[in-house]
Amino acid sequence: MLDSLGLTSAVRRTPRPVEDLRSTSVVDDPVQRRDLILLERARTGDLQAFNDLVLCYQEQLFALIVRMVPDRDQASDCVQEAFFAAYRHLGSFRGGSVKSWLSRIAVNAAMDMQRFRKRRPADPYPELEDDSWQPPADASADPVTTTLTAERHQVLNQALAQVTDDQRAAIVLYDVEGYDYAEIAEMTGVSLGTVKSRIHRGRLALRSLLADRMELFRG
Amino acid sequence: MTDPRATVAGHAAHDLTVLAAAADRDADDATRLSATAQMADCPECRALFADLTAISAGLADLPRSLPVSRDFRLSPERAARLRSPGWRERLAGLARSPSLRPMATAFTALGLAGLLLSAAASGVFSIPLGASGAAAPALAPAASPAAADNFSGGSGSGAGSATGSGTENQAATAPPPPGAGSTAGPAAAATPVPVGTTVGKGAEPTPPTDRSSQGSPGGSFIPPGPGGGSGSGAGGPVAAPGESLTGQPGHDGGAGIPAVGISPAQLGLWISAGLLLVGLAMFLLLRYRSRSFGR
Numbered sequence: 015m016l017d018s019l020g021l022t023s024a025v026r027r028t029p030r031p032v033e034d035l036r037s038t039s040v041v042d043d044p045v046q047r048r049d050l051i052l053l054e055r056a057r058t059g060d061l062q063a064f065n066d067l068v069l070c071y072q073e074q075l076f077a078l079i080v081r082m083v084p085d086r087d088q089a090s091d092c093v094q095e096a097f098f099a100a101y102r103h104l105g106s107f108r109g110g111s112v113k114s115w116l117s118r119i120a121v122n123a124a125m126d127m128q129r130f131r132k133r134r135p136a137d138p139y140p141e142l143e144d145d146s147w148q149p150p151a152d153a154s155a156d157p158v159t160t161t162l163t164a165e166r167h168q169v170l171n172q173a174l175a176q177v178t179d180d181q182r183a184a185i186v187l188y189d190v191e192g193y194d195y196a197e198i199a200e201m202t203g204v205s206l207g208t209v210k211s212r213i214h215r216g217r218l219a220l221r222s223l224l225a226d227r228m229e230l231f232r233g
Numbered sequence: 234m235t236d237p238r239a240t241v242a243g244h245a246a247h248d249l250t251v252l253a254a255a256a257d258r259d260a261d262d263a264t265r266l267s268a269t270a271q272m273a274d275c276p277e278c279r280a281l282f283a284d285l286t287a288i289s290a291g292l293a294d295l296p297r298s299l300p301v302s303r304d305f306r307l308s309p310e311r312a313a314r315l316r317s318p319g320w321r322e323r324l325a326g327l328a329r330s331p332s333l334r335p336m337a338t339a340f341t342a343l344g345l346a347g348l349l350l351s352a353a354a355s356g357v358f359s360i361p362l363g364a365s366g367a368a369a370p371a372l373a374p375a376a377s378p379a380a381a382d383n384f385s386g387g388s389g390s391g392a393g394s395a396t397g398s399g400t401e402n403q404a405a406t407a408p409p410p411p412g413a414g415s416t417a418g419p420a421a422a423a424t425p426v427p428v429g430t431t432v433g434k435g436a437e438p439t440p441p442t443d444r445s446s447q448g449s450p451g452g453s454f455i456p457p458g459p460g461g462g463s464g465s466g467a468g469g470p471v472a473a474p475g476e477s478l479t480g481q482p483g484h485d486g487g488a489g490i491p492a493v494g495i496s497p498a499q500l501g502l503w504i505s506a507g508l509l510l511v512g513l514a515m516f517l518l519l520r521y522r523s524r525s526f527g528r
Contacts, residue, residue: 061307061309061312064307064312065306065307068305068306068307069306072301072305073298073299073300073301074297074298076298076299076301077296077297077298077299078297080299081295086302090301090302090303093301093303093305094303094305097305097307098307098311098315101307101312101315101316102315102316163294166291166294167294167295167296170288170291170292170295171295185292186292188257189289189292189293190292190293190295190297191297192293194259195259210254211250213253213257214250214253214254214257215250215253217253217256217285217288217289218249218250218253218285220288221281221284221285221288224284224288228284228287230291231284231287231288231290231291232283232284232287
Protein backbone atom coordinates (compact mmCIF):
# COMPACT_ATOMS: atom_id res chain seq x y z
CA MET A 15 0.00 0.00 0.00
CA LEU A 16 2.05 2.90 1.26
CA ASP A 17 5.26 1.34 0.12
CA SER A 18 4.21 1.06 -3.47
CA LEU A 19 6.83 2.15 -5.96
CA GLY A 20 4.90 5.11 -7.28
CA LEU A 21 4.14 6.43 -3.85
CA THR A 22 7.71 6.13 -2.69
CA SER A 23 9.01 7.98 -5.67
CA ALA A 24 6.32 10.60 -5.25
CA VAL A 25 7.32 11.25 -1.68
CA ARG A 26 10.99 11.40 -2.47
CA ARG A 27 10.60 13.65 -5.41
CA THR A 28 11.00 17.35 -4.79
CA PRO A 29 7.76 19.09 -5.62
CA ARG A 30 8.07 20.80 -8.94
CA PRO A 31 7.24 24.47 -9.09
CA VAL A 32 3.66 25.05 -10.06
CA GLU A 33 1.94 28.27 -10.96
CA ASP A 34 -1.15 27.64 -8.91
CA LEU A 35 -0.40 29.22 -5.55
CA ARG A 36 -3.26 27.46 -3.87
CA SER A 37 -1.38 24.22 -3.86
CA THR A 38 2.06 25.60 -3.08
CA SER A 39 1.49 26.65 0.47
CA VAL A 40 4.34 25.52 2.62
CA VAL A 41 3.40 22.30 4.32
CA ASP A 42 5.47 20.97 7.14
CA ASP A 43 3.41 17.86 7.63
CA PRO A 44 5.06 15.16 5.53
CA VAL A 45 1.76 13.36 5.02
CA GLN A 46 0.14 16.49 3.74
CA ARG A 47 3.14 17.20 1.55
CA ARG A 48 2.97 13.71 0.11
CA ASP A 49 -0.74 14.12 -0.56
CA LEU A 50 -0.24 17.39 -2.38
CA ILE A 51 2.46 15.89 -4.55
CA LEU A 52 0.29 12.95 -5.44
CA LEU A 53 -2.61 15.25 -6.17
CA GLU A 54 -0.51 17.41 -8.46
CA ARG A 55 0.65 14.36 -10.33
CA ALA A 56 -2.89 13.06 -10.58
CA ARG A 57 -3.97 16.39 -12.00
CA THR A 58 -1.50 15.99 -14.80
CA GLY A 59 -3.07 12.65 -15.67
CA ASP A 60 -1.02 10.27 -13.58
CA LEU A 61 -3.54 7.61 -12.66
CA GLN A 62 -1.05 5.74 -10.52
CA ALA A 63 -0.63 8.80 -8.32
CA PHE A 64 -4.35 9.01 -7.80
CA ASN A 65 -4.56 5.32 -7.00
CA ASP A 66 -1.83 5.82 -4.43
CA LEU A 67 -4.05 8.43 -2.80
CA VAL A 68 -6.89 5.92 -2.90
CA LEU A 69 -4.75 3.38 -1.12
CA CYS A 70 -3.77 5.93 1.49
CA TYR A 71 -7.29 6.97 2.39
CA GLN A 72 -9.72 4.23 1.45
CA GLU A 73 -9.71 2.61 4.89
CA GLN A 74 -10.13 5.90 6.71
CA LEU A 75 -12.94 7.00 4.45
CA PHE A 76 -14.61 3.65 4.80
CA ALA A 77 -14.41 3.86 8.61
CA LEU A 78 -15.94 7.31 8.46
CA ILE A 79 -18.74 6.42 6.12
CA VAL A 80 -19.62 3.03 7.58
CA ARG A 81 -20.82 4.85 10.70
CA MET A 82 -22.99 7.19 8.69
CA VAL A 83 -24.85 4.75 6.45
CA PRO A 84 -26.79 1.64 7.39
CA ASP A 85 -24.50 -1.08 6.07
CA ARG A 86 -21.08 -1.87 4.75
CA ASP A 87 -22.19 -2.31 1.16
CA GLN A 88 -23.63 1.16 1.09
CA ALA A 89 -20.51 2.48 2.74
CA SER A 90 -18.42 0.83 0.04
CA ASP A 91 -20.63 2.34 -2.64
CA CYS A 92 -20.29 5.77 -1.07
CA VAL A 93 -16.53 5.54 -0.84
CA GLN A 94 -16.32 4.36 -4.44
CA GLU A 95 -18.51 7.23 -5.56
CA ALA A 96 -16.40 9.62 -3.53
CA PHE A 97 -13.23 8.52 -5.28
CA PHE A 98 -14.93 8.77 -8.67
CA ALA A 99 -16.07 12.28 -7.85
CA ALA A 100 -12.65 13.22 -6.54
CA TYR A 101 -10.99 12.02 -9.73
CA ARG A 102 -13.54 13.78 -11.87
CA HIS A 103 -13.06 17.02 -9.97
CA LEU A 104 -9.36 17.03 -9.29
CA GLY A 105 -9.26 20.58 -10.55
CA SER A 106 -11.61 21.79 -7.87
CA PHE A 107 -9.21 21.11 -5.01
CA ARG A 108 -8.59 24.48 -3.38
CA GLY A 109 -5.63 23.60 -1.25
CA GLY A 110 -5.56 22.60 2.40
CA SER A 111 -5.89 19.08 3.62
CA VAL A 112 -6.39 16.41 1.00
CA LYS A 113 -7.90 14.17 3.64
CA SER A 114 -10.46 16.82 4.54
CA TRP A 115 -11.25 17.32 0.87
CA LEU A 116 -11.79 13.62 0.34
CA SER A 117 -13.78 13.34 3.57
CA ARG A 118 -16.03 16.19 2.48
CA ILE A 119 -16.74 14.47 -0.81
CA ALA A 120 -17.42 11.18 0.95
CA VAL A 121 -19.68 12.79 3.54
CA ASN A 122 -21.65 14.50 0.77
CA ALA A 123 -21.97 11.18 -1.03
CA ALA A 124 -23.16 9.53 2.17
CA MET A 125 -25.69 12.25 2.87
CA ASP A 126 -26.98 12.05 -0.68
CA MET A 127 -27.33 8.31 -0.32
CA GLN A 128 -29.13 8.72 3.00
CA ARG A 129 -31.60 11.11 1.40
CA PHE A 130 -32.11 8.67 -1.43
CA ARG A 131 -32.61 5.77 0.94
CA LYS A 132 -35.12 7.72 2.97
CA ARG A 133 -37.27 7.92 -0.09
CA ARG A 134 -36.80 4.19 -0.60
CA PRO A 135 -36.25 2.73 2.86
CA ALA A 136 -34.41 -0.53 3.32
CA ASP A 137 -33.50 -2.66 6.29
CA PRO A 138 -32.34 -0.47 9.14
CA TYR A 139 -28.68 -0.82 9.96
CA PRO A 140 -28.32 -4.58 10.02
CA GLU A 141 -24.60 -4.51 9.40
CA LEU A 142 -23.57 -2.23 12.20
CA GLU A 143 -24.14 -5.13 14.54
CA ASP A 144 -21.47 -7.00 12.70
CA ASP A 145 -18.58 -7.16 15.14
CA SER A 146 -16.63 -9.70 13.18
CA TRP A 147 -13.71 -7.35 12.85
CA GLN A 148 -11.93 -5.48 15.57
CA PRO A 149 -8.69 -3.55 15.38
CA PRO A 150 -5.70 -5.71 16.09
CA ALA A 151 -4.73 -5.61 19.71
CA ASP A 152 -1.25 -5.07 20.98
CA ALA A 153 0.64 -8.14 21.90
CA SER A 154 0.83 -6.81 25.41
CA ALA A 155 -2.87 -6.06 25.64
CA ASP A 156 -4.81 -7.62 28.42
CA PRO A 157 -7.47 -9.99 27.06
CA VAL A 158 -10.02 -8.51 29.43
CA THR A 159 -9.26 -5.01 28.23
CA THR A 160 -9.42 -6.13 24.65
CA THR A 161 -12.80 -7.71 25.20
CA LEU A 162 -14.10 -4.67 27.01
CA THR A 163 -12.89 -2.39 24.26
CA ALA A 164 -14.58 -4.53 21.64
CA GLU A 165 -17.82 -4.50 23.57
CA ARG A 166 -17.61 -0.77 24.09
CA HIS A 167 -17.15 -0.23 20.38
CA GLN A 168 -20.05 -2.46 19.62
CA VAL A 169 -22.51 -0.73 21.92
CA LEU A 170 -21.32 2.66 20.74
CA ASN A 171 -21.88 1.68 17.12
CA GLN A 172 -25.32 0.36 17.98
CA ALA A 173 -26.23 3.54 19.78
CA LEU A 174 -24.85 5.68 16.97
CA ALA A 175 -27.08 3.84 14.54
CA GLN A 176 -30.13 4.95 16.50
CA VAL A 177 -29.61 8.70 16.57
CA THR A 178 -30.66 10.86 13.66
CA ASP A 179 -28.58 11.00 10.50
CA ASP A 180 -27.56 14.60 11.07
CA GLN A 181 -26.57 14.03 14.67
CA ARG A 182 -24.66 10.88 13.76
CA ALA A 183 -22.71 12.65 11.03
CA ALA A 184 -21.82 15.54 13.31
CA ILE A 185 -20.76 13.30 16.19
CA VAL A 186 -18.69 11.00 14.01
CA LEU A 187 -16.93 13.94 12.38
CA TYR A 188 -16.30 15.69 15.69
CA ASP A 189 -15.65 12.98 18.22
CA VAL A 190 -14.36 10.14 16.07
CA GLU A 191 -12.60 11.93 13.24
CA GLY A 192 -11.51 14.94 15.26
CA TYR A 193 -12.64 17.72 12.94
CA ASP A 194 -13.52 21.05 14.49
CA TYR A 195 -16.85 22.83 14.29
CA ALA A 196 -15.93 25.00 11.33
CA GLU A 197 -14.69 22.08 9.26
CA ILE A 198 -17.83 20.13 9.97
CA ALA A 199 -19.99 23.11 9.08
CA GLU A 200 -18.17 23.39 5.78
CA MET A 201 -18.43 19.68 5.09
CA THR A 202 -22.10 19.37 5.85
CA GLY A 203 -23.17 22.74 4.51
CA VAL A 204 -24.84 23.98 7.68
CA SER A 205 -24.10 26.75 10.14
CA LEU A 206 -21.72 26.53 13.06
CA GLY A 207 -24.57 26.76 15.54
CA THR A 208 -26.38 23.90 13.84
CA VAL A 209 -23.27 21.77 14.04
CA LYS A 210 -22.89 22.44 17.76
CA SER A 211 -26.54 21.78 18.38
CA ARG A 212 -26.39 18.48 16.52
CA ILE A 213 -23.31 17.36 18.43
CA HIS A 214 -24.70 18.28 21.83
CA ARG A 215 -28.17 16.90 21.28
CA GLY A 216 -26.72 13.80 19.70
CA ARG A 217 -24.44 13.25 22.65
CA LEU A 218 -27.35 13.56 25.05
CA ALA A 219 -29.30 11.09 22.93
CA LEU A 220 -26.38 8.68 23.05
CA ARG A 221 -26.27 8.97 26.81
CA SER A 222 -29.96 8.10 27.02
CA LEU A 223 -29.45 5.13 24.75
CA LEU A 224 -26.42 3.93 26.71
CA ALA A 225 -27.86 4.61 30.14
CA ASP A 226 -27.84 0.98 31.19
CA ARG A 227 -24.41 0.26 29.66
CA MET A 228 -22.50 3.19 31.09
CA GLU A 229 -20.42 0.92 33.27
CA LEU A 230 -18.47 0.03 30.15
CA PHE A 231 -17.32 3.62 29.83
CA ARG A 232 -16.68 4.53 33.43
CA GLY A 233 -13.36 2.80 33.55
CA MET B 234 -28.41 18.11 54.04
CA THR B 235 -30.15 19.01 50.84
CA ASP B 236 -33.67 17.98 50.09
CA PRO B 237 -33.59 15.30 47.35
CA ARG B 238 -36.94 16.49 45.98
CA ALA B 239 -35.61 19.99 45.57
CA THR B 240 -32.53 18.61 43.80
CA VAL B 241 -34.63 16.64 41.34
CA ALA B 242 -36.83 19.62 40.63
CA GLY B 243 -33.74 21.75 40.17
CA HIS B 244 -32.17 19.27 37.77
CA ALA B 245 -35.30 19.23 35.66
CA ALA B 246 -34.93 22.96 35.23
CA HIS B 247 -31.27 22.74 34.22
CA ASP B 248 -30.09 23.20 30.67
CA LEU B 249 -28.55 19.88 29.78
CA THR B 250 -27.11 21.07 26.48
CA VAL B 251 -24.75 23.29 28.47
CA LEU B 252 -23.35 20.16 30.01
CA ALA B 253 -23.08 18.52 26.61
CA ALA B 254 -21.32 21.60 25.27
CA ALA B 255 -18.95 21.62 28.20
CA ALA B 256 -17.99 18.04 27.36
CA ASP B 257 -16.59 19.22 24.03
CA ARG B 258 -12.84 19.20 23.79
CA ASP B 259 -12.77 22.81 22.68
CA ALA B 260 -15.55 24.25 24.80
CA ASP B 261 -15.07 27.91 25.63
CA ASP B 262 -14.54 29.23 29.14
CA ALA B 263 -18.01 30.70 29.46
CA THR B 264 -19.60 27.34 28.72
CA ARG B 265 -17.34 25.57 31.15
CA LEU B 266 -18.08 28.12 33.90
CA SER B 267 -21.79 27.82 33.29
CA ALA B 268 -21.63 24.05 33.44
CA THR B 269 -19.52 24.15 36.58
CA ALA B 270 -22.01 26.43 38.26
CA GLN B 271 -24.83 24.15 37.25
CA MET B 272 -23.05 21.06 38.54
CA ALA B 273 -22.07 22.66 41.83
CA ASP B 274 -25.29 21.85 43.60
CA CYS B 275 -26.75 19.15 41.33
CA PRO B 276 -25.42 15.61 41.57
CA GLU B 277 -27.51 14.54 38.58
CA CYS B 278 -25.78 17.11 36.45
CA ARG B 279 -22.42 15.95 37.70
CA ALA B 280 -23.25 12.36 36.83
CA LEU B 281 -24.54 13.36 33.45
CA PHE B 282 -21.44 15.39 32.70
CA ALA B 283 -19.24 12.47 33.68
CA ASP B 284 -21.22 10.17 31.40
CA LEU B 285 -21.05 12.61 28.49
CA THR B 286 -17.33 12.97 28.90
CA ALA B 287 -16.93 9.21 29.03
CA ILE B 288 -19.00 8.80 25.88
CA SER B 289 -16.88 11.40 24.10
CA ALA B 290 -13.76 9.54 25.13
CA GLY B 291 -15.27 6.27 23.96
CA LEU B 292 -16.17 7.78 20.58
CA ALA B 293 -12.66 9.12 20.18
CA ASP B 294 -11.40 5.62 20.86
CA LEU B 295 -13.32 4.10 17.94
CA PRO B 296 -11.04 2.90 15.14
CA ARG B 297 -10.43 5.50 12.48
CA SER B 298 -9.76 3.04 9.75
CA LEU B 299 -11.41 -0.21 8.86
CA PRO B 300 -10.39 -2.84 6.35
CA VAL B 301 -12.20 -2.50 3.08
CA SER B 302 -13.76 -5.35 1.20
CA ARG B 303 -13.33 -3.77 -2.19
CA ASP B 304 -10.54 -2.40 -4.30
CA PHE B 305 -11.36 1.25 -4.79
CA ARG B 306 -8.53 1.97 -7.19
CA LEU B 307 -9.49 3.21 -10.61
CA SER B 308 -8.84 1.18 -13.71
CA PRO B 309 -7.51 3.04 -16.77
CA GLU B 310 -10.80 2.44 -18.56
CA ARG B 311 -12.82 3.86 -15.72
CA ALA B 312 -10.46 6.80 -15.41
CA ALA B 313 -10.83 7.55 -19.10
CA ARG B 314 -14.58 7.52 -18.78
CA LEU B 315 -14.48 9.78 -15.75
CA ARG B 316 -12.13 12.18 -17.44
CA SER B 317 -14.35 12.77 -20.46
CA PRO B 318 -16.61 15.65 -19.57
CA GLY B 319 -20.28 14.85 -19.58
CA TRP B 320 -23.09 17.34 -19.76
CA ARG B 321 -22.99 17.82 -16.02
CA GLU B 322 -19.35 18.79 -16.13
CA ARG B 323 -19.95 21.17 -19.00
CA LEU B 324 -22.83 22.67 -17.08
CA ALA B 325 -20.67 22.95 -14.00
CA GLY B 326 -18.00 24.68 -16.06
CA LEU B 327 -20.54 27.17 -17.26
CA ALA B 328 -21.84 27.61 -13.75
CA ARG B 329 -18.37 28.51 -12.51
CA SER B 330 -18.27 31.54 -14.76
CA PRO B 331 -18.08 34.66 -12.56
CA SER B 332 -20.31 36.66 -14.88
CA LEU B 333 -23.19 34.23 -14.59
CA ARG B 334 -24.93 35.93 -11.68
CA PRO B 335 -25.00 39.46 -13.14
CA MET B 336 -26.09 38.05 -16.47
CA ALA B 337 -28.87 36.07 -14.83
CA THR B 338 -30.02 39.16 -12.96
CA ALA B 339 -29.96 41.28 -16.10
CA PHE B 340 -31.83 38.75 -18.19
CA THR B 341 -34.47 38.21 -15.55
CA ALA B 342 -34.96 41.92 -14.97
CA LEU B 343 -35.18 42.64 -18.68
CA GLY B 344 -37.60 39.79 -19.18
CA LEU B 345 -39.84 40.90 -16.35
CA ALA B 346 -39.83 44.53 -17.46
CA GLY B 347 -40.47 43.53 -21.04
CA LEU B 348 -43.33 41.30 -20.00
CA LEU B 349 -44.94 44.10 -18.05
CA LEU B 350 -44.49 46.62 -20.83
CA SER B 351 -45.72 44.24 -23.47
CA ALA B 352 -48.72 43.28 -21.43
CA ALA B 353 -49.54 46.92 -20.91
CA ALA B 354 -48.98 47.78 -24.54
CA SER B 355 -51.03 44.92 -25.86
CA GLY B 356 -54.04 46.36 -24.10
CA VAL B 357 -53.57 49.79 -25.66
CA PHE B 358 -52.07 49.27 -29.08
CA SER B 359 -52.79 46.60 -31.53
CA ILE B 360 -50.65 47.70 -34.42
CA PRO B 361 -50.14 44.93 -36.87
CA LEU B 362 -47.00 44.51 -38.80
CA GLY B 363 -48.79 44.56 -42.14
CA ALA B 364 -48.07 47.27 -44.67
CA SER B 365 -51.46 48.89 -44.49
CA GLY B 366 -51.53 49.48 -40.80
CA ALA B 367 -54.50 49.03 -38.59
CA ALA B 368 -56.96 48.45 -41.36
CA ALA B 369 -55.37 45.22 -42.44
CA PRO B 370 -56.97 42.88 -39.93
CA ALA B 371 -60.32 44.37 -40.77
CA LEU B 372 -59.66 43.89 -44.40
CA ALA B 373 -58.58 40.36 -44.25
CA PRO B 374 -61.92 38.82 -43.46
CA ALA B 375 -63.45 40.78 -46.23
CA ALA B 376 -61.09 39.47 -48.81
CA SER B 377 -63.24 36.62 -49.81
CA PRO B 378 -66.42 38.49 -50.60
CA ALA B 379 -64.44 41.22 -52.22
CA ALA B 380 -62.73 38.75 -54.38
CA ALA B 381 -66.05 37.32 -55.25
CA ASP B 382 -67.22 40.69 -56.31
CA ASN B 383 -64.14 41.31 -58.36
CA PHE B 384 -64.48 38.01 -59.97
CA SER B 385 -68.02 38.64 -60.80
CA GLY B 386 -67.09 42.06 -62.02
CA GLY B 387 -64.55 40.53 -64.24
CA SER B 388 -67.23 38.58 -65.80
CA GLY B 389 -68.78 41.78 -66.96
CA SER B 390 -71.82 41.71 -64.88
CA GLY B 391 -71.80 45.37 -63.85
CA ALA B 392 -70.45 48.69 -64.77
CA GLY B 393 -67.95 48.80 -61.99
CA SER B 394 -66.75 45.45 -62.94
CA ALA B 395 -66.50 46.37 -66.49
CA THR B 396 -63.88 48.91 -65.70
CA GLY B 397 -61.69 46.22 -64.46
CA SER B 398 -61.82 44.16 -67.51
CA GLY B 399 -58.53 42.79 -68.38
CA THR B 400 -57.24 43.46 -64.94
CA GLU B 401 -59.09 40.76 -63.28
CA ASN B 402 -58.01 40.38 -59.78
CA GLN B 403 -55.83 37.40 -59.39
CA ALA B 404 -56.82 37.05 -55.85
CA ALA B 405 -60.30 36.30 -56.92
CA THR B 406 -60.02 32.66 -56.42
CA ALA B 407 -63.26 32.23 -54.64
CA PRO B 408 -66.12 31.16 -56.75
CA PRO B 409 -68.74 33.78 -57.28
CA PRO B 410 -71.63 33.60 -54.95
CA PRO B 411 -74.92 32.81 -56.48
CA GLY B 412 -76.20 35.84 -58.25
CA ALA B 413 -73.17 37.86 -57.54
CA GLY B 414 -72.86 40.76 -59.87
CA SER B 415 -75.90 39.85 -61.71
CA THR B 416 -77.94 42.07 -59.52
CA ALA B 417 -75.52 44.90 -59.56
CA GLY B 418 -77.45 47.98 -58.92
CA PRO B 419 -77.06 51.54 -60.01
CA ALA B 420 -74.46 52.27 -57.47
CA ALA B 421 -72.17 49.87 -59.11
CA ALA B 422 -72.84 51.36 -62.41
CA ALA B 423 -72.25 54.85 -61.21
CA THR B 424 -69.01 54.16 -59.49
CA PRO B 425 -66.32 52.85 -61.68
CA VAL B 426 -63.92 50.81 -59.71
CA PRO B 427 -60.37 51.09 -60.81
CA VAL B 428 -59.36 47.64 -60.03
CA GLY B 429 -55.70 47.24 -60.38
CA THR B 430 -54.89 50.83 -59.87
CA THR B 431 -52.15 51.78 -57.60
CA VAL B 432 -53.58 53.06 -54.46
CA GLY B 433 -51.75 52.23 -51.42
CA LYS B 434 -52.41 53.02 -47.88
CA GLY B 435 -55.19 55.07 -46.62
CA ALA B 436 -57.85 53.00 -48.15
CA GLU B 437 -60.73 53.21 -45.87
CA PRO B 438 -62.73 50.17 -46.55
CA THR B 439 -66.40 50.09 -46.32
CA PRO B 440 -67.66 46.99 -44.68
CA PRO B 441 -68.74 44.60 -47.31
CA THR B 442 -72.39 44.62 -46.59
CA ASP B 443 -74.42 42.90 -49.21
CA ARG B 444 -72.45 44.16 -52.10
CA SER B 445 -73.96 41.72 -54.43
CA SER B 446 -77.16 43.65 -54.30
CA GLN B 447 -75.66 47.10 -54.12
CA GLY B 448 -73.07 46.82 -56.71
CA SER B 449 -71.13 49.27 -54.65
CA PRO B 450 -67.39 49.42 -54.88
CA GLY B 451 -67.33 46.08 -53.31
CA GLY B 452 -64.99 44.99 -55.95
CA SER B 453 -62.41 47.15 -54.38
CA PHE B 454 -62.28 45.18 -51.20
CA ILE B 455 -59.02 43.61 -51.77
CA PRO B 456 -56.44 43.32 -49.10
CA PRO B 457 -53.71 45.77 -49.88
CA GLY B 458 -50.54 44.23 -51.06
CA PRO B 459 -47.05 45.50 -51.05
CA GLY B 460 -46.82 45.50 -54.77
CA GLY B 461 -49.30 48.28 -55.18
CA GLY B 462 -52.20 48.15 -57.43
CA SER B 463 -54.36 46.73 -54.79
CA GLY B 464 -56.64 48.12 -52.21
CA SER B 465 -58.25 50.32 -54.68
CA GLY B 466 -61.68 51.60 -54.13
CA ALA B 467 -63.55 53.68 -51.75
CA GLY B 468 -60.85 55.66 -50.10
CA GLY B 469 -58.46 55.88 -52.95
CA PRO B 470 -58.22 58.22 -55.83
CA VAL B 471 -60.49 57.42 -58.65
CA ALA B 472 -58.81 56.70 -61.88
CA ALA B 473 -60.26 56.45 -65.24
CA PRO B 474 -61.31 53.07 -66.35
CA GLY B 475 -58.40 51.06 -67.45
CA GLU B 476 -55.97 53.59 -66.13
CA SER B 477 -53.56 53.43 -63.39
CA LEU B 478 -52.54 56.36 -61.28
CA THR B 479 -49.02 55.59 -62.10
CA GLY B 480 -49.81 55.33 -65.69
CA GLN B 481 -49.27 51.66 -65.72
CA PRO B 482 -51.88 49.12 -66.21
CA GLY B 483 -52.68 47.53 -63.00
CA HIS B 484 -51.99 43.96 -62.64
CA ASP B 485 -51.53 41.59 -59.89
CA GLY B 486 -53.62 43.95 -57.97
CA GLY B 487 -55.57 41.61 -55.81
CA ALA B 488 -52.74 39.42 -54.77
CA GLY B 489 -52.60 41.04 -51.38
CA ILE B 490 -50.64 39.33 -48.68
CA PRO B 491 -52.67 38.95 -45.56
CA ALA B 492 -51.29 40.94 -42.66
CA VAL B 493 -49.08 39.04 -40.24
CA GLY B 494 -51.01 38.30 -37.10
CA ILE B 495 -48.29 39.30 -34.60
CA SER B 496 -48.36 42.75 -33.19
CA PRO B 497 -45.25 44.43 -31.84
CA ALA B 498 -46.67 44.01 -28.40
CA GLN B 499 -47.00 40.29 -28.92
CA LEU B 500 -43.52 40.11 -30.33
CA GLY B 501 -42.23 41.95 -27.28
CA LEU B 502 -44.13 39.56 -25.10
CA TRP B 503 -42.45 36.57 -26.67
CA ILE B 504 -38.99 38.10 -26.53
CA SER B 505 -39.49 39.12 -22.91
CA ALA B 506 -40.69 35.67 -21.99
CA GLY B 507 -37.61 34.22 -23.65
CA LEU B 508 -35.31 36.56 -21.76
CA LEU B 509 -37.03 35.71 -18.51
CA LEU B 510 -36.67 32.00 -19.15
CA VAL B 511 -32.98 32.37 -19.94
CA GLY B 512 -32.46 34.39 -16.78
CA LEU B 513 -34.27 31.86 -14.64
CA ALA B 514 -32.28 29.04 -16.21
CA MET B 515 -29.10 30.87 -15.25
CA PHE B 516 -30.31 31.19 -11.67
CA LEU B 517 -31.02 27.47 -11.65
CA LEU B 518 -27.49 26.92 -12.84
CA LEU B 519 -26.18 29.05 -10.00
CA ARG B 520 -28.20 27.00 -7.56
CA TYR B 521 -26.79 23.85 -9.10
CA ARG B 522 -23.30 25.24 -8.62
CA SER B 523 -23.87 25.99 -4.96
CA ARG B 524 -25.37 22.58 -4.27
CA SER B 525 -23.03 20.50 -6.30
CA PHE B 526 -19.62 19.12 -5.68
CA GLY B 527 -17.02 21.02 -3.73
CA ARG B 528 -19.25 23.26 -1.72
